[in-house]
Amino acid sequence: MRKIVAVDAGGTSSRAVVLEASGDCRGFGRAGAGNPTAVGIEAAVEALGLAVARALGDRLGDTDAESLVVIALAGAETPEFVQRLGSRFAGLGLGGTVAIEPDLLGTFCSGTALEHGYAVIAGTGAIAARVSDGRIHTVRGGSGWLLGDTGSGFWIGHLVARTVVAALDGIGRPTALTGLLLEATGIERTSAKHRGRAEELTRLEHALYALQPVELARFAPLAFEAVDDPVGREILDAAAEGIARILAAAVQTDVSGAVVLGGSVLAAGMERAPAIFTHRLRAAAGDAQLIPVADGVVGAAVLALRRLGIRVDARLHRHLTGEIDRARGEAVAQ
Known part of the structure; x- marks a missing residue:
């Protein structure tokens, strides 16, 4: 056989x-x-x-x-x-x-047996496509961490890192993300200073610069842990808006059907922050059915x-x- x-x-x-x-x-x-x-x-x-x-x-x-x-x-x-x-x-x-x-x-x-509709993947990157007659017709996004992918895991993780560095540096708002990121990188809070700067800030900068840029995507889940924190919520709001914008660019009024959602960011968004993600995605796709897949x-x-x-x-x-x-x-x- x-x-x-x-x-x-x-x-x-x-x-x-x-x-x-x-x-x-x-x-x-x-x-x-x-x-x-x-x-x-x-x-x-x-x-x-x-x-x-x-x-x-x-x-x-x-x-x-x-x-x-x-x-x-x-x-x-x-x-x-x-x-x-x-x-x-x-x-x-x-x-x-x-x-x-x-x-x-x-x-x-x-997500569907239909041959028309849309797919959105937001994981490390972010990309959307219009599917027609069972084939990919139009693709939007997916330009990679350096040039695009707004709302992706890298984009969120990068913003989490920048936000925490700014908070520790005294030029950004206090946020619950600070403790979460320090814990994720194994850095203990301390009141000590090194050359006029907070010691944990110096250690965090060294830890982050030791990573490959795209590895910052590992910190995206911290934003979902901090969904009730005003700063964390703002990051997720901006991420959902970016993903919806990519989807909207792929949408054609003459192509209906389901919108299938994949990738770790959308999985977390639909489960842990549906109030932030759902209405934006529905608005971008004309209130089409949203189908998350693992x-x-x-x-x-x-x-x-x-x-x-x-x-x-x-x-x-x-x-x-x-x-x-x-x-x-x-x-x-x-």
Whole structure:
């Protein structure tokens, strides 16, 4: 029987499932970051291979020259990445087709069986897309931490860091974010000074400058912890506004349908600060239904089945989602 494998290659973690044409799920595997832009080709290939190997389980190594592997991936893939990935999968017995699809499409298809609508991902970065006839039609945002991505995890984390540094320096407002960031960086509060400046400020600056810029995204959750703090709330207000602006730029009045939301920022926003995020997103998308999803692995599975000519309607989509949730839970319990 032909092996069907679907993979969501994330910048933090990757998930893989083994499917049957019926939508039944026969295995689930998880591993580290599978995005070559985030971690490099070698590490990404290894992580994706490990996730797929775990999903295959006792089917690992059974050669299948007609296998299909569909990967939902952010960014552009290079020929070297595709070649090394094919070799890695061949070593797992998957000698057939390897297809790479946009992570935005994987996110959209994770939330709905519709072929028209919108997808928004706000995690480390922020990006939105209009989906038409089951394909990506228009993309907005996604310019990266240096040039854009307003409202992203990096953008929030960077603003948290700047806000706390200003507060400690006496040129910004006091905020609950200060204690949270000092705790997150392992710096103790002290009244001591170093060359006329607060010692904890000097230590914090050293700690932050030791990071790669994009690593500031790790501090984005602190803003959600401080949602009741006026400064923390202002940061989240501005983040939600930025994400909504990216979505609004992708919206066309002639394209209706659901808005599927993915990424850690939107997951936290819809759960911990819905009053801030929900109405802005609805206003940007014309009051369309908002559907949060945990990741893009269901969507990758939908795209795999569609490549085989299988129509994924609402019933099959529900079945597929339930099967993957079941397999995910079983994998976690092991």
